[in-house]
Amino acid sequence: MSAFPKTSRNRVKRLPERAAYDKETIYKILDQALICHVGIAQENQPFVIPTIHARRGDALLLHGATTSRLLQHIQAGNPICVATTLLDGLVVARGIFHNSMNYRSVVLFGVGRVLEEPQAKYDALFALSEHIMPGRWDDARLPSKKELKATTIIEMPIEVATAKLRVGGPKDDAEDYEKDWWAGVIPIQQKFLAPQPDVKLHREIPVPSYLKNYKR
Amino acid sequence: MSAFPKTSRNRVKRLPERAAYDKETIYKILDQALICHVGIAQENQPFVIPTIHARRGDALLLHGATTSRLLQHIQAGNPICVATTLLDGLVVARGIFHNSMNYRSVVLFGVGRVLEEPQAKYDALFALSEHIMPGRWDDARLPSKKELKATTIIEMPIEVATAKLRVGGPKDDAEDYEKDWWAGVIPIQQKFLAPQPDVKLHREIPVPSYLKNYKR
Numbered sequence: 563m564s565a566f567p568k569t570s571r572n573r574v575k576r577l578p579e580r581a582a583y584d585k586e587t588i589y590k591i592l593d594q595a596l597i598c599h600v601g602i603a604q605e606n607q608p609f610v611i612p613t614i615h616a617r618r619g620d621a622l623l624l625h626g627a628t629t630s631r632l633l634q635h636i637q638a639g640n641p642i643c644v645a646t647t648l649l650d651g652l653v654v655a656r657g658i659f660h661n662s663m664n665y666r667s668v669v670l671f672g673v674g675r676v677l678e679e680p681q682a683k684y685d686a687l688f689a690l691s692e693h694i695m696p697g698r699w700d701d702a703r704l705p706s707k708k709e710l711k712a713t714t715i716i717e718m719p720i721e722v723a724t725a726k727l728r729v730g731g732p733k734d735d736a737e738d739y740e741k742d743w744w745a746g747v748i749p750i751q752q753k754f755l756a757p758q759p760d761v762k763l764h765r766e767i768p769v770p771s772y773l774k775n776y777k778r
Numbered sequence: 779m780s781a782f783p784k785t786s787r788n789r790v791k792r793l794p795e796r797a798a799y800d801k802e803t804i805y806k807i808l809d810q811a812l813i814c815h816v817g818i819a820q821e822n823q824p825f826v827i828p829t830i831h832a833r834r835g836d837a838l839l840l841h842g843a844t845t846s847r848l849l850q851h852i853q854a855g856n857p858i859c860v861a862t863t864l865l866d867g868l869v870v871a872r873g874i875f876h877n878s879m880n881y882r883s884v885v886l887f888g889v890g891r892v893l894e895e896p897q898a899k900y901d902a903l904f905a906l907s908e909h910i911m912p913g914r915w916d917d918a919r920l921p922s923k924k925e926l927k928a929t930t931i932i933e934m935p936i937e938v939a940t941a942k943l944r945v946g947g948p949k950d951d952a953e954d955y956e957k958d959w960w961a962g963v964i965p966i967q968q969k970f971l972a973p974q975p976d977v978k979l980h981r982e983i984p985v986p987s988y989l990k991n992y993k994r
Contacts, residue, residue: 601826603819610817
């Protein structure tokens, strides 16, 4: 299966021409995003929490402290919704009503399960580390047994998912194109600056090559 | 009141030293963020939707199409949770377990009400426009009666709120500071590139000054 089914949870009703359900589009956005926002519901009260994630195959990995309220709720088998958004530009239209943004967003639905087995947790931490900083795992102190124990890992098979994307310039009312208002796009980029060494480095250590020109 | 009360919904239990409850800190993050993620709960099923927002005084404004599922749910008086996150850096620690991010996030709780009166809706659209693009309102076609009608505006008094912030370098285990792993921070910036004119501009129109060096 290379696309997710359209269900009542993920079918895009507003501007359906912006929606995508294929895995390639959805996973590319997930893999580029540094963080996501996880939603849970406790008796009609929603909570939204920012956190890091990693996709592994058709599952999303989340992690946090064993004491985390969010993870305890997920652990109990409650459904979760995860959203992430990449901003690509401000769309400046002639009509205020048509102002918009270029973006790529993903919304996922599923139920998480807790990984209990130490090796499974270790492997998940590797995936999370690689998601954020490929190459770092081989050049750092790896997680200890105690650290593994203090970490809860959630694996959520991605059951239902949608991407929503907007690209391109403004779409204005026909009669406004003749007017003298400037219109266009201000592109947005997530920029990574030169790595700043920790003041506590015990000697001068060169920035590793995998961090030097970090980008996503 | 210059700070929000700590309640069961917003009290930060994990790493409470990163939490802030004062309005100044919370509003500054809200005002800088271009988008937020809105969470709602429908019978134990959470939904998280990215959207733009604007803060006006002690309230958050959201808008969307009158047909939007999200807005209809909010309109019915259900509680919502809104989160927004600004990423400031990747924190590269000597121990994988201590890797982190520098960020500023806000989580808000409240119940929204729909603005019905045309002038109130108009004023809210002005606030949303100014939030994203200060100055544009005076240099564009303003919303028509028909456009106002097609727009739902939600005003959510901010009842409960928290900010969470991390700044600075990695915090490693004492014995790891003597090791030869590089450690530090890769700063992240949201960068706005030069405005790109719409290919459909009917003649050459200079980029307005309020858009030329757009930043937040």
